[in-house]
Amino acid sequence: MSVTLKQLTVLSLVVEHGGFGAAAQELGVDQSSVSHSIAALEKTAGAALVTRTSPIQPTELGRHLIHHARSALAAARAIESVIEEHHQNVPTGTVKIAASQTAAHRLLPQLMNKWAQALPEVDVRIFEGDDEELEEWLDSGVVDCAILIDPEKTPAGGVELLTDRFQAVLRKDHPFSTEDRIALGELLEDPLLVSAGGCEPQIKAIHRRIGARYAPAQRVREISTLLSMVENDIGVAIMPALAVSMMPSTLVMVDLDPSLERRLVLTGPANRPWHPPVSRMLELIVTESKNRA
Structure with a gap:
C-alpha cells in the first residue's frame, strides 16, 4: 500500500471541514490538489471514503479509516516535534487543544499568554467543542490535549486547573x-x-x-443564544460560574442550593x-501554581 501522511x-x-474547498484553504493549496489526494487514497483503499454531498461525510470505510488517520497524524506531529526540539534545544511545533466554550472564553486566553512568553516556538491552536466531544477528540488524535470536565480518571501528568461551581442565571x-x-x-x-x-450531565445530577x-x-x-433567551425573559438557566465573563450587564448569577x-x-x-510540548505546557502551570503557594 502507498498511503501517505499527506493523504x-x-x-x-x-x-473536519465538511468540504474540499475548506480543506484546500486550510492547507493553502487549490481544490484540485485536495480532490486528487482523496481520489488517490480511495484508489488505494479500493472504495469511496467520503460522500460527494454538501457537507461531505465519511463513508463507513472512511469512518473506520479516519480514526486511525488521526492517531497517525498525532504521532507524526509528535515525532517532528521531538526531532526539532533535539536540534533547536527548545520545545517547538503545533499543539491542538480542545476546550468547552466557557473554558475557551475564560481560561485559554490567560494560558496562551503564559505559553507564548515561555514557549515562543510552540503554536497553540484552539478547538471548541461540547464536553462529550473533548474526550473523543483527545482519544482519536484530533487534538493533542484538552480541558476535560469531571474526568473519571486523570491521566498521569494531568493538571486540575480549577473547580467551578454552577449558578442560576437570571435577569436583574x-x-x-x-438573593x-x-x-x-x-x-x-x-x-x-x-x-x-x-x-447537561451536571445539571441533570443536581435535579436528581x-x-x-x-424537563x-x-x-x-x-451559550450566546442561551444568554439572549434569558435576557429576553424566556426563562432562567443554570451555568458554570466561568460563564460570568460572557454575560451581558442585564443578567446576574446567583448561587444554588444544593450547590454543585x-x-x-x-x-x-x-x-x-x-x-x-504538551508536557512542557503543563509543567509551566504546575510551576506557577507552586510559586504562588
Missing part, C-alpha cells in the same frame, strides 16, 4: 436576583433553558439530588504518548 492529512481536513429584575442563594426547587418555577453544548424531574423548556447549542461543582482538568491523551 491522511487531506482526508482528516476534508471530514427577576424576584430572586438579589444570596436560590433553592433549585424555587428556580424551577420558571422555564429552564439549557445549552446542549455541555454541562432533590428528586426533581429534568428543560428549551435546549440550544450556543465541576472539575476542569488539562491533560494529554491516556492511550498514547503525549505530544512533547
Whole structure:
C-alpha cells in the first residue's frame, strides 16, 4: 500500500471541514490538489471514503479509516516535534487543544499568554467543542490535549486547573436576583433553558439530588443564544460560574442550593504518548501554581 501522511492529512481536513474547498484553504493549496489526494487514497483503499454531498461525510470505510488517520497524524506531529526540539534545544511545533466554550472564553486566553512568553516556538491552536466531544477528540488524535470536565480518571501528568461551581442565571429584575442563594426547587418555577453544548450531565445530577424531574423548556447549542433567551425573559438557566465573563450587564448569577461543582482538568491523551510540548505546557502551570503557594 502507498498511503501517505499527506493523504491522511487531506482526508482528516476534508471530514473536519465538511468540504474540499475548506480543506484546500486550510492547507493553502487549490481544490484540485485536495480532490486528487482523496481520489488517490480511495484508489488505494479500493472504495469511496467520503460522500460527494454538501457537507461531505465519511463513508463507513472512511469512518473506520479516519480514526486511525488521526492517531497517525498525532504521532507524526509528535515525532517532528521531538526531532526539532533535539536540534533547536527548545520545545517547538503545533499543539491542538480542545476546550468547552466557557473554558475557551475564560481560561485559554490567560494560558496562551503564559505559553507564548515561555514557549515562543510552540503554536497553540484552539478547538471548541461540547464536553462529550473533548474526550473523543483527545482519544482519536484530533487534538493533542484538552480541558476535560469531571474526568473519571486523570491521566498521569494531568493538571486540575480549577473547580467551578454552577449558578442560576437570571435577569436583574427577576424576584430572586438579589438573593444570596436560590433553592433549585424555587428556580424551577420558571422555564429552564439549557445549552446542549455541555454541562447537561451536571445539571441533570443536581435535579436528581432533590428528586426533581429534568424537563428543560428549551435546549440550544450556543451559550450566546442561551444568554439572549434569558435576557429576553424566556426563562432562567443554570451555568458554570466561568460563564460570568460572557454575560451581558442585564443578567446576574446567583448561587444554588444544593450547590454543585465541576472539575476542569488539562491533560494529554491516556492511550498514547503525549505530544512533547504538551508536557512542557503543563509543567509551566504546575510551576506557577507552586510559586504562588
